[in-house]
């Protein structure tokens with residue numbers, strides 16, 4: 001009987017409210033499909049930072065390498081500057097484990113209504129593939145002459161041929177296995193942003209390896225408009241770190257709520273464990289009230305089980321969450337329902353266990 005060792009890092013805010021729901025759901029799916037999960041919890045968070053001066057121990061990333069996967073809630077809390085919490089935990093995990101493919105599916109689930117008039121589940125079903133370790137999120141630059149009239153900040157965007165090609169390859173391979181076989185590139189290639197003509201060159205070059213996959217490309221500005229007006233145009237959308245970040249909040253918004261959006265930070269070569277975290281953050285505005293939507297965490301757990309090879313268990317989780325979303329009494333407030341985290345989580349669990 002398979003046993004998976006998974007590190008859980010609930011993190012901050014609603015991370016600590018939704019991760020336990022996802023764990024219980026994953027355990028229930030595991031029991032149903034004949035495998036088990038050994039969870040090891042890590043208290044890495046802003047609270048830990050306040051006590052110890054570090055988001056995680058010095059050998060934190062090294063510790064993660066012993067696990068089959070990492071299940072993370074959210075990082076960031078008022079009082080600790082975001083650059084401290086993020087560069088102290090989330091970003092090093094993504095980079096040092098070379099989790100270069102951030103895979104963020106967007107689907108209008110049955111029972112959820114889109115803010116876009118007249119759109120149904122058949123219209124919104126795409127995946128944002130976001131480059132996750134380089135691009136605009138670079139460490140080159142910073143602030144100088146702080147507090148003086150000469151004060152300035154800069155940050156160098158870094159696009160390597162290896163990094164660009166491998167994220168595009170990932171997007172094309174994903175598209176090859178989908179019905180539509182279509183990849184859209186998010187760009188800004190009018191030459192104002194120097195990195196983007198290079199991105200386009202690599203997209204054209206990499207696409208030659210996948211003649212059966214259709215392609216399109218749009219400048220990021222009009223692409224955001226197309227997400228709203230023509231979500232049905234998209235199948236796989238590949239973007240740089242920043243463009244992919246923006247598109248992966250916009251996508252879930254047109255599909256109902258950021259509260260359901262899942263994400264997988266993948267190391268496709270399998271050298272390091274991949275990390276699974278909802279797209280949303282710690283939501284300080286609703287944290288502690290027990291009203292956060294746990295569906296993103298459950299869908300994220302489904303992506304994790306799928307990645308571990310437990311396809312049937314992943315399907316069980318997806319079926320359960322979709323069934324539950326059809327009932328307003330088990331949907332949370334962000335989706336126009338009346339349930340809180342506990343009620344929604346219990347409904348999902350009940351559906352899995354039946």
Ligand code: NAD
Pocket residue numbers: 014073074075076077078082090258259260277278279280281282283284285286291292293294296334
């Ligand atoms: P956020 O995603 O935390 O919240 C944005 C809005 O969406 C808020 O109004 C929130 O209440 C709502 N929301 C988010 N998740 C929800 C859920 N599950 N159910 C219901 N409503 C939900 O983004 P933010 O406010 O920009 O960031 C807050 C903090 O989280 C910051 O410190 C930020 O750096 C951090 N953050 C972390 C991650 C991560 O760890 N992956 C991702 C995004 C933001």
Ligand code: IPM
Pocket residue numbers: 076086090245279281
């Ligand atoms: C996300 C988040 C992070 C990102 C932040 C918190 C650094 O917005 O996971 O989408 O931009 O990658």
Ligand code: MN
Pocket residue numbers: 245246249279
């Ligand atoms: Mn984001």
